[in-house]
Amino acid sequence: MSRSAKLVEGLSDLTLWRSAIEAAGDLVYEWDLVADRIVWGGDASAFFAVQDAQVPGGGEAYHGRINPEDLPRRLRALTDHLGNDQPFDCEYRVRSDSGDFNWVHDRGAVERSPNGTPLRLLGTLRGITQRKHHEGRLEYLANFDDLTGHYNKLRLREALDHALANSLRFQQTGAFIVVGVDSLDKINRAYEYEVGDKVLVEVGRRLDRCLRAADVIGRLGGDRFGIILASCPIGEAQAAAERILQAVRQGPVPTQSGPVHVAVSAGVVAFPQQSKTAVDVMTKGEGALLAAKTAGRDCVSIYCLSEAQREDFRASMAIGEDVKQALRDERLMLAFQPVVDARNQQVSWYECLLRMRDPEGELVPAGKFIPVVEQLGLMRSIDRHVLDLAVADLVAYPDVTLAINISGLTxxxxxxxxxxxxxxxxxPEVARRLIVEITETAALHDIEDSARFVATVRDLGCKVAIDDFGAGYTTFRHLKALTVDIVKIDGSFVRQIRDSAENQLFVRNLLSLARAFNLATVAECVEDSEAANYLAEEGLDFLQGWHFGRPELAPPWRVGDSGDVQTWPPTDNAATLRYSQAGT
Known part of the structure; x- marks a missing residue:
């Protein structure tokens, strides 16, 4: 190739190289270390956001544009590279003509003379401002709640760990307060979530104003805040919680939908007296908050657990573990109690009741583990297991009708x-033979959600019963909203009904309410023939209790005796007419 051809090829490569650098938005540079002169390759004025005349031409001028906080880092990287051949690779901020600082990533390598003297530095600069902003955003979110600006749950727990360590070291009492916005879910439903977010932000601001500067505030999630009060006796912590409630009550929260009146509840736990780990302190604070909400909301509850209560709690946890293991080992099973026609005392269906065997095969009474299961939040798993067992029997035995109980959570x-x-x-032939029972108190807790649940279950073809009818405050409006099929009168009104005029009057009233909606009625806890006869004469449709049979693990249909198992609804009972009238 001729010399002129090589020159043309070199110029072409140089043009291509410059075009690639400019397209990438990067810079390359050659810094003559002896003459302190920098030659830039690329659009330096655009890169630095300066006028052409302000593009730094030497190392000293360039260092004058580097953020003073970052300059020592670049100088140290240069010294390590020139003196020890460490890689030259660093990030720092450079000032533009507008005064803003933009992040750059600087990489380079030195060229030396034959005797090792540094002659020039060849390197590249890449703008990384957008990446730094993204990293900063991620770092912020790793520590702070995006909505309120307070610590997030993880960062709050770290701060609580530190406060606990100091309390143990210096033998000082601290406190942790969990603050929950009352009925935030209703605010969200009524005004949309933007208003709910506005309420949370304003509550956070009021917390800032009524607490000490040293107190740490974080958002635990949802409607809850956590507050760490270091070096704070429990009495002062309770006073601080009362101030919080008052600060929130002081006026409505202005929102785009108008002023919204807000209240909060608070749970307080002292550390390290009540707990020595951050996770446990948070859990107990949540428990104290739940107690405050249960007590009527807009109040403060102090967590206080005696040693006897601790022992009871440990025992409950042990029972909970036994139940979970029994679930895995398939030691949870159903016992079946008959529900009979009040007129002819023939079995109409069976109620499924949960039982458990211990590892030795002994039967554990339900009263020993069901209350613990409810307290520990295990009922969803248990109710799913009961559903699976009941449906298996319904599929296997087409003449059987079964009722299952579910918790309010389920x-x-x-x-x-x-x-x-x-x-x-x-x-559909299985659905027609399944009755789902929900307690009255659970049904009335959120009447709208319960109505949707009942409608869904009945749409599948199942019947729905209200259990413990009379234990709550059911009204005509409630029964109309729920559209159930059966009501089971609470056993407390049935026991000793022959001797209690009050119980007799109450049962008559409940019966009248049920009849107004064409509902079948069941009397629970019938224990003798006198009560059975009296209830039948009063017009009850079905009876259930030990007088007719105790719960049995081996029901008749599994041993080939299913002659007394009737289909639903019974053919010779007064309830049949009511079902046909109700269109069921």
Missing amino acids: AADRSWLRALVAHLRGR
Whole structure:
């Protein structure tokens, strides 16, 4: 190749190289270390956001544009590279003509003379401002709540760990307060979530104003804040919690939908007296908050656990573990108690009651583990297991009708409903023989959610019963909203009914309320023939109790004796007419 051809090829490569650098938005540079002169390759004025005349031409001028906080880092990287051949690679901020600082990533390598003297530095600069902003955003979110600007749960827990360590070291009392916004879910439903977010932000601001500067505030999630009060006796912590309630009460929160009146509840736990770990302190604070909400909301609850209560709690935890293991080992099973026609005392269906065997095979009374299961929040798993067992019997024995009880938590659990739909899809003959019982108190807790649950279950073809009818405050409006099929009168009104005029009057009133909606009625806890005869004469449709049979693990249909098991509804009972009138 001729010399002129090589020159043309070199110029072409240089043009291509410069075009690539400019397209990438990067700079390359050659810094003559002896003459202190920098030659830039690329659009330096655009890169630095300066006029052409302000593009730094030497190392000293360039260092004058580097952020003073970052300059020592670049100088140290240069010294290590020139003196020890460490890689030259660093990030720092450079000032533009507008005064803003932009982040750059600087990489280079020195060229030396034959005797080792540094002659020039060849390097590249890349703008990384956008990446730094993204990293800063991620770092912020790793420590702070995006909505309120307070610590997030993880960062709050770290701060609580530190406060606990200091309390143990210096033998000082601290406190942790959990503050919950009352009825935030209703605010969200009424005004949309933007208003709910506005309420949370304003509550956070009021917390800032009424607490000490040294107190640490964080958002635990949802409607809850956590507050760390270091070196604070429990009496002062309670006073601080009362101030918080008053600060929130002081006036409505202005929102785009108008002023919204807000109240909060607070749970207070002292450390290290009540707990020595951050996770446990947070859990107990949540428990104290729940106690405040249960007590009527807009109040303060102090967590206080005696040693006897601790022992009871440990025992409950042990029972909870036993139940979970029994669930894994398939030692949870159903016992079946008959529900009979009040007129002819023939069995109409069976109620499924949960039982557990211990590892030695002994039967554990339900009263020993069901209350603990409810307290520990295990009822969803248990109710799913009961559903699976009951449906298995319904599929295997087409002449059997069964009733299952579910907890209030399960009534709001969509996963349980999905399981019910999966079991009954394409099986209308099974659905017709399944009765789902929900307690009255659970049904009335959120009447709208309960109504949706009842409607979904009945749409599948199942019957729905209200258990413990009379224990709550059911009205005509409630029964109309729920559209159930059966009401089971609470056993407390049935026991000794022959000797209690008050119970007799109450049962008559409940019976009248049920009849107004064409509902079948069941009297629970019938223990003798006198009570059975009296209730039948009063017009009860069905009876259940030890007088007719105790819960049995081996029901008649499993041993080949299913002659007394009737289909639903009974053919010779007064309830049949009511069902036909109600269109069921």
